[in-house]
Amino acid sequence: MGSQVMKAPGGTAAVAPSYARRSRQLRRLVPIYLFLLPGMALFLTWQLYPLADAFVMSFFHWNLLEPSTFIGLNNYQRALSDPLFWQSLRNVVVYTVITVPGQMVLGLAAALLLDQSLRFRAVFRTLYYLPVITSWVVVSIMFTYLYNSQAGPLNYLLDDVLHIIPNYQIWLGDPNTALPSIATMGIWKGTGWNMVIFLAGLQSIPREVYEAAKVDGAGAIKRFTHITLPLLRPTTTFLVVVLVIGGLNTFIPVWIMTQGGPIHSTETILTYMYKKAFADIDLGYGAAISYLFTALIFLISVAEIRILRRRYEY
Amino acid sequence: MRRLLLSFLAIVCLSLAMAPAAHVAASKSVGSSLHGTVNYWNAYGNGNSAEAQALTTKVIPAFEKKYPGIHVKNLSLPYDGFFTKLLTSLAGGTGPDVIRSDIVWVPQLANIRAIVQLDKTSWFKAYAKQVFPGTLSTNFFKGHYYGLPLDTNTRVLIYNKTVFNQAGIASAPTTTAQLVADCAKIKALGGGHYCYAEGGTGAWNVLPWIWSFGGSITDGRYRTAAGHLNDKGTVAAIKFLVDLYKQGYLSPSILGGGLSTTDCMGKNLCGMILDGPWMVPIFKASYPDLQSGLSLVPKGPGSGSHSVVGGEDIVEMSQSRNKPAAEAFIRFVLSPQAQIWMGNVGQMPVLKSLSGSKQLPSYFGIFQKQLKVAEPRTPSPHWSSIDDIISTEVQRALRGDASPQSAMNDAARQVNALLH
Numbered sequence: 001m002g003s004q005v006m007k008a009p010g011g012t013a014a015v016a017p018s019y020a021r022r023s024r025q026l027r028r029l030v031p032i033y034l035f036l037l038p039g040m041a042l043f044l045t046w047q048l049y050p051l052a053d054a055f056v057m058s059f060f061h062w063n064l065l066e067p068s069t070f071i072g073l074n075n076y077q078r079a080l081s082d083p084l085f086w087q088s089l090r091n092v093v094v095y096t097v098i099t100v101p102g103q104m105v106l107g108l109a110a111a112l113l114l115d116q117s118l119r120f121r122a123v124f125r126t127l128y129y130l131p132v133i134t135s136w137v138v139v140s141i142m143f144t145y146l147y148n149s150q151a152g153p154l155n156y157l158l159d160d161v162l163h164i165i166p167n168y169q170i171w172l173g174d175p176n177t178a179l180p181s182i183a184t185m186g187i188w189k190g191t192g193w194n195m196v197i198f199l200a201g202l203q204s205i206p207r208e209v210y211e212a213a214k215v216d217g218a219g220a221i222k223r224f225t226h227i228t229l230p231l232l233r234p235t236t237t238f239l240v241v242v243l244v245i246g247g248l249n250t251f252i253p254v255w256i257m258t259q260g261g262p263i264h265s266t267e268t269i270l271t272y273m274y275k276k277a278f279a280d281i282d283l284g285y286g287a288a289i290s291y292l293f294t295a296l297i298f299l300i301s302v303a304e305i306r307i308l309r310r311r312y313e314y
Numbered sequence: 315m316r317r318l319l320l321s322f323l324a325i326v327c328l329s330l331a332m333a334p335a336a337h338v339a340a341s342k343s344v345g346s347s348l349h350g351t352v353n354y355w356n357a358y359g360n361g362n363s364a365e366a367q368a369l370t371t372k373v374i375p376a377f378e379k380k381y382p383g384i385h386v387k388n389l390s391l392p393y394d395g396f397f398t399k400l401l402t403s404l405a406g407g408t409g410p411d412v413i414r415s416d417i418v419w420v421p422q423l424a425n426i427r428a429i430v431q432l433d434k435t436s437w438f439k440a441y442a443k444q445v446f447p448g449t450l451s452t453n454f455f456k457g458h459y460y461g462l463p464l465d466t467n468t469r470v471l472i473y474n475k476t477v478f479n480q481a482g483i484a485s486a487p488t489t490t491a492q493l494v495a496d497c498a499k500i501k502a503l504g505g506g507h508y509c510y511a512e513g514g515t516g517a518w519n520v521l522p523w524i525w526s527f528g529g530s531i532t533d534g535r536y537r538t539a540a541g542h543l544n545d546k547g548t549v550a551a552i553k554f555l556v557d558l559y560k561q562g563y564l565s566p567s568i569l570g571g572g573l574s575t576t577d578c579m580g581k582n583l584c585g586m587i588l589d590g591p592w593m594v595p596i597f598k599a600s601y602p603d604l605q606s607g608l609s610l611v612p613k614g615p616g617s618g619s620h621s622v623v624g625g626e627d628i629v630e631m632s633q634s635r636n637k638p639a640a641e642a643f644i645r646f647v648l649s650p651q652a653q654i655w656m657g658n659v660g661q662m663p664v665l666k667s668l669s670g671s672k673q674l675p676s677y678f679g680i681f682q683k684q685l686k687v688a689e690p691r692t693p694s695p696h697w698s699s700i701d702d703i704i705s706t707e708v709q710r711a712l713r714g715d716a717s718p719q720s721a722m723n724d725a726a727r728q729v730n731a732l733l734h
Contacts, residue, residue: 063426064405065632149571150506150578173570175713262570263709278398279698281426 058287068284075288085289087264088272089296095183095268096247102187104239107194112228114195115202125199129192136189140256143185147171147257172258175265182253182266190246194239201235202228237308241301248297269293349383350636352643355400356414357626358390364595364659366390372655377646384639404428404633411634412643414464414626417452417690418697423629424455425695430630433459435641441648445664452690453627461629462648465661468621468688469522469588470680471612475605477507477585486586486609488619490526490554493586493612497563500585510558511565511575511584515708517691517701518622519568520555522588522611525620525689527551531700532733536692539729543704544722551614552711552718559712569712580604590624591681592660608680621688625664696732703728 058075062068079085110128114121131139146154149170158165171181205228213223229236251270254260260267260275269289277286354374358365366388374386389410391399397419403409415423423429432438432453441462442450449463473486481500487493497509512519517531524530529548532539542548558564565584566572576593578584580601588611597604610619628647634640646652653663657674662681668674669682694700707725710716716724 064401065426065428147571148573149566150573150583152571168566170566170569170571173566173572178570258570261705261709263706263713263715278401280696281401281422 054287055291057284058291060284062283063281064283071284075285076292078285079289079292084264084267084272085269088260088267088269089293091179091264091266092248092250092268095179095186095250096244098180098183099186099190099247100240100243102183103190103194103243104236106187106191107239108198108232110191110195111198111202112224115199125195128195131189132192132196134189136252137256139185139189140253143181143253144172144257147181149173173262175263178258178262178266182250182257185253186247186250190243194243197235197239198232201232205231233308237305240308241304244300244304245297248293248300348381348639348642350385350639352384352386352412352636352639353389353410354386354412354414354643355389355391355396355410357393357396357416358414359392361390363390365656365661368655368659373647373652376651377643380646381639381642384642386643404631407633409631409633411636411640412628412630415461415629417463417623417625417627418701420453420460420627420629421455421693421697422695424458424460428632429460430632430634430637431458432461432630432644437641437645438462441645444648444666446666446685448623448685448688448690449625449664452623452625452693453629455693461627462644463664464626464628464647465653465656466623466625466664466685467590467592467662468623468681468684469518469590469611470621470684471586471609472579472589472593473586473607473609474579474582474584475607476582477503481585483585486607487612488610490523490612490614494558494563496585497558497561501561501563506583507585508565508578508583509563509585511573511578511587512555512568513575514570514705515568515712516705518624519588520551520704520708521622521689521691522620523551523554523614524548525622526611526617527554527614528617531692531704531729536694537733539726539733541726543726543729544719547614547617549718549722552708552722554614555708556711556714556718569709576600579606588621591662591675591678594675594677595660608677610680610684619684619687621684623685623688623690625662694733699732700729703732 057068059070059072060068061071061074114125114128118124146152149155149168149172152171154171155165155168159168169177171177209227209231210223213227218226249270250268251274254266254268254271255274258266260271270293273286273289273293276289277283356366356369358369360366361370369390370388374388377386378384393416397416400409400413409428415429420429433442438459442459445463446466449466450459452463453459453461471486477500478484478486478496481496481503483496483499487496493510500507500509521531524547527547527550529545529551530542532542555564555568559568565575565578567575567578572578573581573583575584575587575589576596579587580597582604597606611621613619628644630637630640630644647656648665650665650668653665653668654671654673657663657668657678660675662678663671663674670679691697692700703725707716707721707728710724711718711721715721
């Protein structure tokens with residue numbers, strides 16, 4: 001900092017100003033910022049600006065074409081006293097409570113099986129992962145046919161072949177079975193992704209730890225509960241946070257399979273928000289619902305990370 | 315440094331060159347007002363539907379021949395998602411000039427001033443006189459007409475002659491009591507047969523029964539549902555459906571899941587459905603062996619046969635940049651020839667002069683007869699919420715979560731909050 005004393009030709013001393021150094025730094029940084037600029041511009045335009053605009057919109061009543069009217073916190077108060085908002089929230093929490101453990105347990109089981117030297121391991125991995133890469137729309141339509149109460153294969157299998165159920169069930173038309181039916185599809189679709197993440201976690205656990213445990217006489221179950229599970233904690237934390245966010249944001253399967261029915265038993269926050277904004281043309285209210293939900297997801301995520309974060313050393 | 319800057323500039327220029335072309339400038343009316351482009355949106359499904367084909371191969375070419383300076387850009391979309399797409403483009407200022415609007419959307423679009431008050435034009439009255447009054451009323455909102463009817467329809471009883479023969483039923487029921495008796499015979503066939511199939515519990519599905527039992531949704535001025543949506547006739551209609559469901563006469567499709575009404579009829583598993591004129595060409599294409607008949611909706615006790623007015627209106631968007639050309643197109647699609655072309659693909663005409671015309675499919679006769687005793691749905695900008703309330707409460711009654719009276723009391727209370 002400050003000037004540097006330099007030897008000029010002929011041995012006399014001369015001072016190099018610090019702005020020359022700053023100028024060099026700036027010349028180095030300018031191209032970097034220029035290359036970042038287009039991506040940042042897109043991010044600002046298509047992500048940040050709509051987010052900010054939606055937040056502002058949540059304090060207005062706006063029907064799309066006419067000038068909006070400022071109504072303060074009215075939309076938020078309306079949402080908090082709206083029974084359908086709370087029912088949608090309950091539904092989406094139930095969906096998450098069913099799908100998150102379901103995916104994780106089945107994903108971990110598959111990962112444990114595939115973390116061994118098996119023939120055709122790659123084939124099994126691919127088969128488990130196929131549902132993950134299949135479009136939600138396609139899967140939802142397929143499962144709608146599967147669950148069809150008159151001609152669906154599920155009823156045929158459970159009633160006509162296995163005689164497990166007394167008669168054909170209206171899976172998607174009964175408030176008691178509609179949400180669990182959609183959740184089952186969610187578990188089927190997400191298990192493969194969990195398997196891949198758990199597999200990566202399992203392969204990062206050093207084998208020596210297991211060998212040392214074997215030497216100490218620990219059986220398979222003890223090794224699983226005292227080594228595998230604790231050392232998978234970072235992976236588990238990541239999965240819980242991501243899957244809970246994903247579960248709470250369920251939209252496509254519900255929209256395609258039941259549209260929130262029957263009797264709002266599968267209504268999620270996002271389907272309810274979508275209907276309010278685009279069917280009832282009440283965009284301010286839809287925006288308020290989305291921000292209330294965002295705040296909730298943020299709080300849940302922070303709580304999850306705090307509760308589940310614990311370092312393990314080995 | 316210079317190289318880096320030059321590289322950056324090259325990337326920027328390339329990006330701009332590849333950017334989508336700027337929004338095409340609005341069609342200008344040059345000289346005469348009948349020039350330019352008319353963007354016409356409709357829900358005739360994808361471009362392969364019979365309706366879209368008739369529109370693009372007959373109606374639009376004939377219009378463009380009459381008005382060589384106007385080009386019609388047609389966009390046929392599936393019904394689901396049409397309204398959302400319309401709203402999104404209106405918000406972005408890229409909406410169409412004219413749309414074929416579901417009649418239930420007109421109050422909503424009028425309420426947000428998205429469509430033009432057509433009764434302010436000099437030519438409106440002349441065209442309004444030519445259409446059926448019931449169909450014209452679907453364009454009325456808060457004292458003004460916001461469009462003209464384009465096509466109309468209603469629901470009649472479609473019965474499966476094969477199933478009827480198997481069950482020993484000679485003819486279609488004309489009363490609800492006869493329908494119940496016929497249901498017992500069809501149920502006796504067993505083998506997954508249902509007497510009656512309905513696709514849902516929304517207003518479109520249940521209103522023919524509500525009105526045929528002497529019930530209603532609101533008073534005549536659409537101001538209150540109390541004493542109407544929960545009156546004796548409405549409750550009796552819901553109880554009728556509940557009894558049909560409890561006795562196993564009603565297909566599970568009414569509550570979601572199950573075969574569609576089309577497939578149920580086509581596979582000879584259902585005896586009767588209520589549906590519109592589009593089903594005749596649909597059955598002909600999908601189930602050519604189906605033997606079916608058409609009849610009026612059965613009368614309820616102490617009441618007549620009633621049904622629900624459906625159809626679409628043709629409306630002009632407020633954002634249209636070529637209103638003279640748009641209005642010329644609206645007038646053209648209401649011409650007798652255009653109505654006949656669309657009529658021959660199942661779109662029932664609205665012109666009084668075409669009533670009983672031999673140029674139209676003969677099966678239109680029963681629908682036109684039913685239309686004489688068909689009622690329009692409540693013209694409210696909150697119609698989608700009202701529809702949802704009716705659907706939810708009827709479902710609660712069908713499932714036994716509430717009695718028909720209790721469910722309709724709840725419905726009336728909730729609908730009242732929307733009407734006030």
